[in-house]
Structures are given as structure tokens and as C-alpha cells.
Amino acid sequence: MNLKALNPRLHNIIFHTHTVAGIVISFALFVIFYAGAFALFRDELYQWENHRARQVTIQKVDTEEVLSQVKAHYPNFKESGQTRIIYNNESQPYIQFNADLETDDKRNNRIRALINPETWEITDNRKPLTTVGETLYHLHYFDQIPEAGIWISGFFSLFFLFAIVTGVLIHWKNIIRKFYAFSIKKKMKNIWTDAHTMLSIIGLPFQVVYAVTGCLFGLLTLLLAPSVILMFQGSADPIFENIQPQRTMRPGEEAKEAAMVSITNIYDELQKEFPNHTIQSAQTIHYGYEDATLSFRIDDGKGIANDGNLVYSLASGKRIAEILPNDKTYTQTVYNLMTKLHFATYGGILLKMIYFILAMITCFSIISGVMIWKTARDKSNYTDKQKHFHYQVTKVYLAICLGLFPATALLFIANKTIPFSIEDRAFYENAVFFGGWLILILIGLFWNNLKQLNIRYLIIGGISSILIPILNGIVTGDWFFIAFAKAKYIIASIDIFWLLTGVSALWIAHLNHQSKNKTTKHSLEIK
Numbered sequence: 001m002n003l004k005a006l007n008p009r010l011h012n013i014i015f016h017t018h019t020v021a022g023i024v025i026s027f028a029l030f031v032i033f034y035a036g037a038f039a040l041f042r043d044e045l046y047q048w049e050n051h052r053a054r055q056v057t058i059q060k061v062d063t064e065e066v067l068s069q070v071k072a073h074y075p076n077f078k079e080s081g082q083t084r085i086i087y088n089n090e091s092q093p094y095i096q097f098n099a100d101l102e103t104d105d106k107r108n109n110r111i112r113a114l115i116n117p118e119t120w121e122i123t124d125n126r127k128p129l130t131t132v133g134e135t136l137y138h139l140h141y142f143d144q145i146p147e148a149g150i151w152i153s154g155f156f157s158l159f160f161l162f163a164i165v166t167g168v169l170i171h172w173k174n175i176i177r178k179f180y181a182f183s184i185k186k187k188m189k190n191i192w193t194d195a196h197t198m199l200s201i202i203g204l205p206f207q208v209v210y211a212v213t214g215c216l217f218g219l220l221t222l223l224l225a226p227s228v229i230l231m232f233q234g235s236a237d238p239i240f241e242n243i244q245p246q247r248t249m250r251p252g253e254e255a256k257e258a259a260m261v262s263i264t265n266i267y268d269e270l271q272k273e274f275p276n277h278t279i280q281s282a283q284t285i286h287y288g289y290e291d292a293t294l295s296f297r298i299d300d301g302k303g304i305a306n307d308g309n310l311v312y313s314l315a316s317g318k319r320i321a322e323i324l325p326n327d328k329t330y331t332q333t334v335y336n337l338m339t340k341l342h343f344a345t346y347g348g349i350l351l352k353m354i355y356f357i358l359a360m361i362t363c364f365s366i367i368s369g370v371m372i373w374k375t376a377r378d379k380s381n382y383t384d385k386q387k388h389f390h391y392q393v394t395k396v397y398l399a400i401c402l403g404l405f406p407a408t409a410l411l412f413i414a415n416k417t418i419p420f421s422i423e424d425r426a427f428y429e430n431a432v433f434f435g436g437w438l439i440l441i442l443i444g445l446f447w448n449n450l451k452q453l454n455i456r457y458l459i460i461g462g463i464s465s466i467l468i469p470i471l472n473g474i475v476t477g478d479w480f481f482i483a484f485a486k487a488k489y490i491i492a493s494i495d496i497f498w499l500l501t502g503v504s505a506l507w508i509a510h511l512n513h514q515s516k517n518k519t520t521k522h523s524l525e526i527k
Contacts, residue, residue: 011170014166014169014170015166015170017162017166018163018166018167018170019373021159021162021163021166022163022167022369022373023369023370023373023393024159025156025159025160025163026366026369026370026397026401027396027397027400027401028142028152028153028156029156029160029366030363030366030367030400030401030404031139031140031142031400031401031404032140032141032142032153032156032157032214033140033210033359033360033362033363033366034359034360034363034401034404034405034408035136035137035139035140035404036140036210036359037355037356037359037360037363038133038136038408039133039136039137039139039140040343040344040352040355040356040359041133041352041356041494042133042134042136042137043089043091043092043133044091044349044490044494045132045133045494046091046092046130046133047091047092047093047488047490047491048132048472048490048491048494048495049130049131049132049133049412049415050129050130051475051476051478052420053092053093053094054093054476054478054488054491056088056093056094056116056117056118057093057118058088058089058090058093059088059117059118061087061088061095061117062264063085063263063264063267063282064262064263064264065120066085066095066097066115067079067083067287069115069120069122070097070099070111070113070115070122073113073122074101074111076101076102076103077099077100077101077102077111078099078100078101078102079284079287079288080286080287080288080289080292081099081100081285081286082099082100082283082284082285083097083098083099083100083283083284083285083287084097084098084099084281084282084283085097085281085282085283086280086281087279087280087281087282088117089278089280090490091490093117094114094115094116094117094123095114095115095116095117096113096114096115096125097111097112097113097114097115097122098110098111098112098113099111112124112125112126113125127423127424127426127427128426129420129425129426130415130425130426130429131415131426131429131430132411132412132415132429134426135411135429135430135433136408136411140153141153141214141217141218144434150217150218151218151219152218153214153218154214154215154217154218154219154220155218155219156214156218157210157211157212157213157214157215157218157219158211158215158219160207160210160211160214161208161211161212161215164204164207164208164211167200168204171197193368193372195364195365195368196365196368196369196372199361199362199364199365199368200365202358202361203358203361203362203365206355206358206359206362207362209341209342210342210362212338213338213339213341213342214342216338217338217342255286255289255290255291256289256290257288257289257290258288258289258290258292258315259315260287260288260292260314260315261314261315261316261317263282263284263294263314265317266294266296266312266317267279267282267296270296270298270310274298274308274325276300277298277299277300277306277308277325278298278299278300278301279296279297279298280297280298280299281296281297282294282295282296282297283295284314287314289315290315291313291315292313292314292315293311293312293313293314293320294311294312294313294314295309295310295311295312296309296310296312297309298310298325299325299345300325301345301346301348302346302347302348303325303326303346304337304340304341304346304347305325305326305328305333305336305337306325306326306346307325307336307340308322308323308324308325309321309322309323310322310323310324363401366401367398367401367402370394370397370398370401371394373390373394374390374391374393374394377390378390391450394450395444395445395447395448395450395453396445398444398450398453398454399440399441399444399445399453400441402444402453402454402457403437403440403441403444403457404437405457405458405461405505406436406440406457406460406461406464407433407434407436407437407440408433409461409464409465409467409468409498409502410432410433410436410437410464411429411432411433411436412468412498413432413464413467413468413471414428414429414432414433415429416468416471416472416474416475416476417471417475418432440457440460444456444457451512454512455509455512455513458505458506458508458509458512459505459506459509461502461505462501462502462503462504462505462506462509463502463506464502465498465499465501465502465505466498466499466502466503466506467502468495468498468499468502469495469496469498469499472491472495473495478491479495480492480495480496480499483495
């Protein structure tokens with residue numbers, strides 16, 4: 001199938017802009033997709049990283065009892081402030097609680113706690129015991145860079161969208177033919193080019209979704225600024241009123257104290273009204289006063305537009321605002337639609353697995369793009385100095401990208417080797433991860449052969465990956481086969497994933513080593 005091609009001059013312009021944009025964003029984009037692939041399973045990872053949570057039984061929660069227990073634990077808990085409760089579920093058996101404190105210290109005026117629904121033990125979560133899922137989640141939008149991280153990720157997403165569009169335009173004429181043209185019997189440059197084209201076509205819809213949604217979330221403030229300033233006199237409330245009405249509720253300073261209706265009764269009535277939906281969270285504002293509001297977020301976890309927000313008056317129990325599942329305006333649908341597409345919170349665990357695979361395919365496309373850039377410059381029309389520069393840039397990029405694989409395995413290992421009794425345990429987990437990643441990058445810079453660099457990272461990552469299920473079994477007693485027999489499928493699946501990943505990495509490293517030896521032997525025979 002041959003489509004109309006671009007004229008040669010336009011093709012060359014777009015080709016070079018695609019190459020420049022791709023090489024500039026490649027290593028950062030790799031980190032975003034690799035960390036983001038694991039961040040999809042942030043909730044599922046929690047039980048694996050915190051073995052204490054595995055013993056908690058999922059059960060219905062009495063919201064008033066939650067508020068009562070928190071009040072007993074935190075005497076200065078500000079009930080009239082903004083309180084958010086995220087109800088427990090199969091992945092996260094603890095209740096997550098966020099609220100205001102009445103304190104003069106502005107830095108510590110919020111409660112962030114985990115509540116055991118069986119024992120009502122409350123744990124301060126401002127310094128969490130575990131951080132595997134959270135670390136990778138925050139890394140995928142560079143939150144470790146203060147203030148500017150999410151902006152940087154947003155601009156990288158914007159450039160990624162540009163690279164996708166220009167890439168499609170470059171290959172438009174023969175896009176179908178090139179999809180079937182991949183062969184390992186070609187020259188190295190052609191192998192990298194065909195692999196890059198084929199895998200990019202496979203992941204194209206997925207990549208477009210993430211380029212658009214990543215740009216939206218990273219640059220949302222910038223995108224909304226003109227509307228807020230020009231149309232709404234500097235207030236974002238009219239925008240959020242349509243998509244998240246609970247965010248525009250403001251407590252009145254002159255409101256009087258009043259009796260509150262039962263939150264549990266409203267919860268039960270809502271569950272009867274939407275029996276196929278899960279009530280995910282509740283938020284109260286100005287509790288105890290006549291203008292107090294309660295909002296619930298519901299979702300069935302399957303449909304892409306099956307979520308909703310319902311807001312009640314706590315003084316009367318009447319519903320005062322609503323965004324109903326499958327009955328939304330365009331404005332109400334778009335933002336939540338983007339959120340679901342980005343975080344794969346629809347379609348269940350199978351969809352997350354598909355997203356994970358597509359994210360890894362995208363990572364390979366990024367690496368192959370770097371290798372195309374490098375091999376295309378191993379020509380006689382480039383000076384030795386230019387070739388050396390291209391080689392060094394490629395080596396730095398590969399060290400950053402490929403070093404992330406064993407570094408991630410080190411994060412999981414640190415989670416099982418650092419005792420729970422150590423204060424600021426999450427800090428040490430992060431130190432092992434980021435410190436280990438930095439060391440791996442620096443070591444990689446001393447390996448002058450790119451194939452050798454790849455093989456060694458695979459070996460280190462493969463061995464580290466195999467250690468993960470072994471250490472989990474030793475420390476917790478939940479060996480993957482025991483966990484599977486006890487129907488702890490999430491725990492077993494994570495261990496099996498790392499075991500298969502480790503074996504696959506070592507096998508690929510072995511094949512690459514054999515290929516390297518054959519190439520060396522062939523070169524010696526020619527000489």
C-alpha cells in the first residue's frame with residue numbers, strides 16, 4: 001500500500017526536526033515511560049512492599065467511626081476543615097486519611113495517616129514505611145525535582161507529541177510496507193530502523209494518548225491560565241465547578257454549628273442507588289456547621305465514563321450537586337476521561353498489563369531511535385572528533401536508560417532488606433535506588449563497548465531481579481508458590497514477574513555474548 005509522499009525538501013526538514021527532537025528528549029522520555037509502567041501498579045505494589053498489610057481483611061468501613069478514631073488519636077484534628085477519606089480495597093487494605101490540624105506550625109498542619117480497619121491502629125504516613133510504588137510514580141513526572149519537575153515532564157510530553165507527528169509524516173508513504181519489513185538479517189542500521197518503525201507503529205495509539213494526557217497534566221496550570229485570567233477574573237472556580245464541584249465548596253465564616261446527618265446512611269443509600277459501583281472516597285468540608293458538605297467519588301472500575309461525583313449537604317442530607325456515571329456533559333467527561341486513559345483505571349488488571357507491555361515497547365522504540373541516530377553517523381562524511389562525540393552521547397544515554405533496570409530491582413531489594421524498625425525507612429530505600437542508579441550510570445561510562453555495556457546491565461539486572469522473589473520469601477515467608485496457594489495473587493504475580501524478568505535478562509545477555517564472540521571470531525578469520 002503506497003500513500004502520497006511528502007515532497008523531498010519538506011521530508012528532509014521534518015526528518016531532521018524529528019531526529020533532533022527525538023534525541024533531545026530520548027533519555028527523559030525513557031525514564032517517564034519506564035517508571036510510569038511500574039506506577040500503573042502502584043496500588044498493587046503496596047501489599048508486596050508492606051507485608052504487614054497482607055494480614056488485614058477487607059471490610060466495610062463506618063465513616064463516623066473513622067472520624068471518631070482520628071479525633072481520639074489527634075486531639076487537635078480540625079473536623080471543620082477539609083477531610084478526605086479513601087476507603088480500603090483489595091489492593092490497599094488500609095484506610096487513607098487526609099485532614100487539617102489546628103496548629104501554628106504551617107509545615108505540619110495536615111494529617112496524612114493510614115488506618116487499620118480491624119484494629120483502628122493509626123500510622124502517620126508523612127514518613128511512610130514503604131515507598132516502592134510511590135517513588136516510581138513520582139519519578140515518572142520528575143516530582144523529585146522541586147517545583148519544576150511536573151512542568152519539565154509536561155514539556156517533554158509536548159515534544160514527544162511533536163516527534164510522533166513528524167515520525168508519522170516521515171514514514172507515511174510506506175508505513176504499511178515498513179511494518180512487515182523487519183528482519184534480523186540486514187545491516188545493523190537497517191535492523192534498528194525497522195525495529196524502531198515497526199514498534200512505533202504498534203504503540204502509536206498508546207503513545208499519542210500518553211503524549212496528549214502527559215502534556216495536559218504537566219502543563220494544566222499553563223493551559224488554564226489564559227482562561228482564568230481573561231474570562232474568569234483570575235478565579236479557577238468556574239472551570240472546576242463543572243468537572244469537580246466539591247472543589248468549589250467554600251465554608252462560610254458566619255455559618256452556625258448544626259447537627260449532622262449520618263454519613264453512613266448516605267453511604268448506604270448511595271450504594272443501593274449504584275450497586276455496581278464502588279464508593280472510592282469521601283470528602284467533608286466544614287463538618288459540624290450548617291453549610292457542611294459531603295462528596296463521594298464512585299466508579300465501577302470498568303467503563304471509561306462510569307465514574308461520578310455526588311455532593312450532599314450534611315445538615316439536610318439532600319444531594320446538592322452531582323455528576324452521574326454515563327450522564328455527563330462534554331466538559332464533565334473530558335478531564336476524567338483523560339485521567340482514566342493516563343492511569344489505566346478502567347478495564348481492570350488486564351488493561352494495566354497491556355499498558356505495561358506497550359510502555360516497554362515504547363522504551364525499546366526510544367532506545368532504537370538513539371541507536372539509529374548513532375549508527376547513521378558512523379560514516380566517512382563525519383570527522384573522527386564528531387564520531388567520538390556521537391559515541392559519547394549515545395553511551396551516556398544508554399547508561400542512564402539501561403541503568404534504570406537494575407536500579408529498579410535494587411529498589412525492590414532495598415524494600416526487603418531494610419528493617420521496618422528503622423526510622424525514615426523510606427528515605428533509605430530512595431537512597432539505595434537513586435544512589436545505585438547514579439553508581440550504575442557512572443560505571444557504565446567506563447565501558448567503552450556499547451554491546452558490552454548492554455550485556456553487563458542485563459546481567460546485573462537479571463541477577464538482581466532473581467534475588468527479589470527469594471528475599472521476599474525469606475523475609476515474609478510468602479514464597480510465590482505459597483502466596484499463590486493462599487490466593488494472594490498480587491504478591492505471587494509480582495514475584496513471578498521478577499523471576500521471569502531475571503531469567504529473560506540473563507538469557508538475552510547470553511545470546512548477545514554469543515553473538516559478540518561470533519562477530520569477533522569472524523573478524524579475526526577475515527584478517
